[in-house]
Amino acid sequence: MTTTGPDDPAMRPGGALATAAGIGVCGAVVQYVVAHHYLQIEWVIDPPIPVVWWAVGGIAGMLGASLFLVLLGRRSARLVAMPWRRLLLTWVAPCLAVHLVWLAVTLVLLRRYNPGLTGVPARDLRELVTIVLLPPPELSLLYVLALFPVLAKAARRVPAAALVTLLAAATPLTTTATYAVFLAVGLRFTQIDRLVAGASRRNLVLRGAVAVAGASVLGVDRIPQGTAVVVAGLAALPFGLTVAAMARGRLLAAMGAAAVPAYLLLVPVLCVVDAVLLSRLSARGSAVQLAVAVAWPVVLTAGIVAGGLVLGALGRRRLTSLVSVVLLLAATGCAPGEPPTGPEVTLVFAGDVHFEGRVDKLLDNPATAFGPVAKDLADGDLTFVNLETPITGRGTPEPKRYLFRARDGAVPALKAAGVDAVSLANNHSLDYGRQGLADTLAAARRGGLGTVGAGRDAEAYQPWRRTVRGVRIAVLAFNQVDDLAEQWAARPDRAGLAMAFDENRALTAVRDARAANDLVVVLPHWGTEGDRCPDRRQVDFAAALVGAGADIIVGAHAHVLQGAGRTGNAYVAYGLGNFLWYSSGLFAPHSARSGVLKLTVRKRTVVRSEFLPTVVSDTGQPTAVTGWRAGIARDNFTALRSCAKLGPVDGGQ
Structure with missing residues (x-):
């Protein structure tokens, strides 16, 4: 030696x-x-x-x-x-x-x-x-x-x-x-x-x-x-x-x-x-x-x-x-001292929802359409999903490959599951033209379901607002998907969607919401289908939204789970996958995996996050993953944070 x-x-x-x-x-x-x-x-x-x-x-x-x-x-x-x-x-x-x-x-x-x-x-x-x-x-x-x-x-x-x-x-x-x-x-x-x-x-x-x-x-x-x-x-x-x-x-x-x-x-x-x-x-x-x-x-x-x-x-x-x-x-020196004080608000999010194909049968009994997971969806002050379909029996189909629509029972089904508002700023809300969009907005109003991200001109960029225990909450939604984006954009002369491509207008809407509310939530429709890591446009738009004043960003469109976590003082979940869906998706097994994301917020800060993993069942309903499989599913979801360059939330996923 x-x-x-x-x-x-x-x-x-x-x-x-x-x-x-x-x-x-x-x-x-x-x-x-x-x-x-x-x-x-x-x-x-x-x-x-x-x-x-x-x-x-x-x-x-x-x-x-x-x-x-x-x-x-x-x-x-x-x-x-x-x-x-x-x-x-x-x-x-x-x-x-x-x-x-x-x-x-x-x-x-x-x-x-x-x-x-x-x-x-x-x-x-x-x-x-x-x-x-x-x-x-x-x-x-x-x-x-x-x-x-x-x-x-x-x-x-x-x-x-x-x-x-x-x-x-x-x-x-x-x-x-x-x-x-x-x-x-x-x-x-x-x-x-x-x-x-x-x-x-x-x-x-x-x-x-x-x-x-x-x-x-x-x-x-x-x-x-x-x-x-x-x-x-x-x-x-x-x-x-x-x-x-x-x-x-x-x-x-x-x-x-x-x-x-x-x-x-x-x-x-x-x-x-x-x-x-x-x-x-x-x-x-x-x-x-x-x-x-x-x-x-x-x-x-x-x-x-x-x-x-x-x-x-x-x-x-x-x-x-x-x-x-x-x-x-x-x-x-690193710690912010005491955690944010004030009343806690619990927000619940899930991914893509529609009622096409096998899922249409679930509307025969709207009260049970979402199955047992509905109790988890309803376990919060406010619940949001991405409604990936118009609710209409009318309209002319748009020139695109995938066309979705749902019966009027969709609104009662969503309300029975505890959903308070849905994002319509996606690439399917106008599958049956402006007539289909008008029917969707009308059905939502009749059923007491909030909508965000769609309407005539400025209406599409207006936030959906609620006050919970004195906390003023504003929710906006923007579509970043290229599909018929120019034709579907909200204009003074026509109803349509709030578009992320009009970034100045989108960020102005966020700044205005920031000035008048305590908590700002944004629901973007973005990303590359099948990609479990956010693309450059997602990352750039998320940074711009945070800079404009967004506190929580929860996205959709990729049809697979994407990373979720903290960036600075804001919280970003890039995508929550297919929640209630007509198939296991084009990117199985990943496109059959989703979950319920529950965020506890104090002031503008997410202080706790919980993720209940689900999988799309043979009926199209989300089924909770339990036991050791749930542990693996949560670890896989946590691992997605790495390529998304996001940090953890203290006390959660």
């Missing part, structure tokens, strides 16, 4: 491995900053600078983690040489204590603001225990650093190659083993010194080619992520060490010594930055954003690493208490 001491040249200030660690921590911080903050800014600039930083961040992250972990592994040699009692009392116990404090605060931050990590950690006791015992890689550095010397000491007689192979084999089971692989390489492999000694400009290109080849495994779906990261990191290690050997410097070495403190500052610093600056940077013009796009990752990385240097300079004895204080202060 390789041992090191104060006279190890690689470990001296300015030594190659110390320099490599400095480069490594900078690379790891850059990657995290770019992925979890920089790319969350709503960019309006034309030059693809963020794309460049995305690529730089990926490369830096691949090189960075392996470099500074190898150095930490080398440093652990003195720990492995300690007697067992001293190791446990002076290293393992204090390190685990700091880890638990850091983990507790980090989980609080993630539940509130989730800086780029998917899912909501520690939603219940089982998940909390799992995270404490087997933390995910983003939360496991201190945990692994505490326990690795114990593992290494117990495995002293195991050959180095066998130990690394065993740890690599464990990465599909627990990705925290990824850290241990690089620590073991740093501790046990003397070949690292030969790589440093053999560094030259001539072999820089060759080792760079090896790094590129190793990186190619990251795109292979069949290789587990943890294993792919190990392969790519080990392939990149010779290249990184070569660069470090050619760029030795005391500042980089000092940064390497500050690797762990800098890592601990990442989440709280980015949380503060997100809370204070993310929305402001997104709202800036192209001139300001251009400067931010170029320099912001460098500025943030420098600040975080500098903070790590300060913590490192204070010494290990003070580090535990100081880190605890810093993290707690960061949590306080």
Whole structure:
């Protein structure tokens, strides 16, 4: 086994491995900053600078983690040489204590603001225990650093190659083993010194080619992520060490010594930055954003690493208490203080509804048309769905492939299920022309069903209003689907739909609603059919709606579930799929999956969200998914948040 001491040249200030660690921590911080903050800014600039930083961040992250972990592994040699009692009392116990404090605060931050990590950690006791015992890689550095010397000491007689192979084999089971692989390489492999000694400009290109080849495994779906990261990191290690050997410097070495403190500052610093600056940077013009796009990752990385240097300079004895204080202060700074006060309002949403084909039979008994799920629909102050059909027996069919219409029993069926208002701003409300739309509006008025997004000219852009426990609520709807959009748009001389293509008019309607109401809800019809991730037009229009004052946005049209969660202070659900539908859809099984979304709102903030997954049954009715299948369905719905770039709501899905 390789041992090191104060006279190890690689470990001296300015030594190659110390320099490599400095480069490594900078690379790891850059990657995290770019992925979890920089790319969350709503960019309006034309030059693809963020794309460049995305690529730089990926490369830096691949090189960075392996470099500074190898150095930490080398440093652990003195720990492995300690007697067992001293190791446990002076290293393992204090390190685990700091880890638990850091983990507790980090989980609080993630539940509130989730800086780029998917899912909501520690939603219940089982998940909390799992995270404490087997933390995910983003939360496991201190945990692994505490326990690795114990593992290494117990495995002293195991050959180095066998130990690394065993740890690599464990990465599909627990990705925290990824850290241990690089620590073991740093501790046990003397070949690292030969790589440093053999560094030259001539072999820089060759080792760079090896790094590129190793990186190619990251795109292979069949290789587990943890294993792919190990392969790519080990392939990149010779290249990184070569660069470090050619760029030795005391500042980089000092940064390497500050690797762990800098890592601990990442989440709280980015949380503060997100809370204070993310929305402001997104709202800036192209001139300001251009400067931010170029320099912001460098500025943030420098600040975080500098903070790590300060913590490192204070010494290990003070580090535990100081880190605890810093993290707690960061949590306080990130939190908005007390949660919003005031009366709570519960809003319930579901997806596409029509009464075509097999679903028409359900109108023979409107009171039971929606089945047992109706009680969940009605379990709120106000309930909304997208009515994807005219209610008419008249009119001329429009020149389009899919034509829907429903009998008069549709309104009683919707009312019996607890629906208060429906969006008509979709690509089917005028399937039977303006006569069909007029009949729909008349039937809704007679039955006491609210409508939004359709009417003559300005009427289509007027909100549907209700007051619940003193909270004034305004609901608008806009159609963004290309189908006959020009012909179906509301005009002074004809009834039609509120169109998102007339963005100035749509946003003016939202601003007017914002000025006169406490809560603004928008129901857009948008997206690409069958695509479970929002398209560019959805994302851009959602950002514009939020900027104009929308608090809650719940969309439809894709016929599959799309991501839902928080963006800034607003809540967006891009799509809730087919709810009561005449088939399993064109994109089965995804187009048969839907659900009831229940949002609890205080003032303008969604403080709790609940999702009841459903599936379209053989009758076309939504059927609640129960048992373990419901857990899988909820997790799948939560996972859609990632590609939608949305954050979680504290206390919900």
